[in-house]
Amino acid sequence: MALLQINDLIVLYGEIEALRGVSLSVDEGQVVTLLGANGAGKSTTLRAISGLAKPAAGEILFDGQSIAGFGPEAIVRLGISHVPEGRRIFPGLSVKENIMLGGSNRRAAKSELSREADAMFDLFPDIRPFSNALGWTLSGGQLQMVAVARGLMAKPRLLLLDEPSLGLAPVIVQAVFRIISEIRRNTTVLLVEQNARMGLSVADHGYVLETGRIVLGGKPDELWGNEAIAAAYLGGGHAKVTA
């Protein structure tokens, strides 16, 4: 049984159908990447899973339990942690406080959260020196590291990552993806990316979303192999296909 199973999910923003019957599944231990252009519905899919967007129809099953319509506070307690687009680091709190608050979905004393946050810096040594810096003072790459660290503090079974590479310099993007390949050892990841090369490089499975529908799914090399898809969504794939 898949850890996450979505069937025929429909999400409306007012009159507009943002998702028009999305079905996908994520197995335990996998990294699954959701690709697609701007406005295809990638973020909306994640928002529906984490409870920020209410599904109009369709099923969302987490570990066999239906979670469609649950609030975000309840869903994160079940073990789904959402690192949203734009990082959303609390600007007036320090890096360490931001990370500690990531454990708000479970009962843990302040001292315990503090210890766990310190341990988190082993995975993210680049942000350790900024432990006491306020959120608003950080650069984009640092914010992304804090956001992922905060997401992991929930000890999730499933981590939802929305566009972790957005707006970051190539070197930083590589650092972020190194961390994703670390995380996958003990956490299942559903990753949304516009950067198809990076997104598929860490994935076991990929889906391509187009105007609210899944148009293709498969193993990364199958997706690369599809000429039309490579040209349209994966950018620069054309040369590889003709080779």
Next chain:
Amino acid sequence: MDLALQLLFTGIGIGAVYALVALGFVLIFRATNVVNFAQGEFSMVAAYLMVVFAVDLGWPYWLSFLLALAGMALLGAIFNLGVYYPLRHRTFLPVIIATIGASILLANSVLAIYGPQPQVLEGWFDTPGIQLGPVYLDSQYLLIIAVTIVLVIFNYWFFEHTMLGKKLQATSQDKEMASLLGISVSTMIMITFIYSAVLGGLAGILVAPVLFVSIQMGSTIALKAFAATIIGGFGDVAGAIIGGLALGIIETFGAAYISVPYKDGFAFLVLVAFLIFRPQGIFGERVAEKA
């Protein structure tokens, strides 16, 4: 010089009351992005609760005090559920109108029960005050200052050193993100309303023996406290406290050296000056941190 010291003491005392109410304004504003125009009524209702318990029923002062604060906590909770919660997904405008409505309702409910005559509430202490060199320290003002100092320290400890305080801050900075982390946003807002109502109530109870207990005391204090938050930099906790103290000192000196009838006018003169020359307030730059 002696007069100046005396005025400084009184100014700080009255300013401390404005600071407490201003703190209530700021905490609710940060949690909900809405100015609670009934904040002053919290002070007024608490003063009347003291009149009910300590004067009408003749219960001990400390017991009346605790009961009045408990009553304010309850009022804060009801206020949240009845005024803010149903409108929380709307824009700020309906919520502001609702707080104004609630303020009118509270004032007129008290008016219906007690009538327009001001009530008198004794101070906590039997001794009116002590003479310290050239300055006479009124015991009620001493109490106001002491309670305010304790509360400011408590407030700092609570928001900076407890996880609950951090969760409240996180909620005020980004509600959606807070909920994604498992923080119960509605609980955080409930706590904010209860805390703010108790703060406003404390201010009302403390200032009641200095003023008369009247229907108008709420709006007078609220207007001063609102001016204090703007002077301090809207939304800034330290700014609200310093703005409140500054306002108390300014109006006390203004009344003594310039004109007694225009005492209340000085607060608004300062407010207008700040709005023209420094609309971001004393601590205005810090607002950028929240952007």
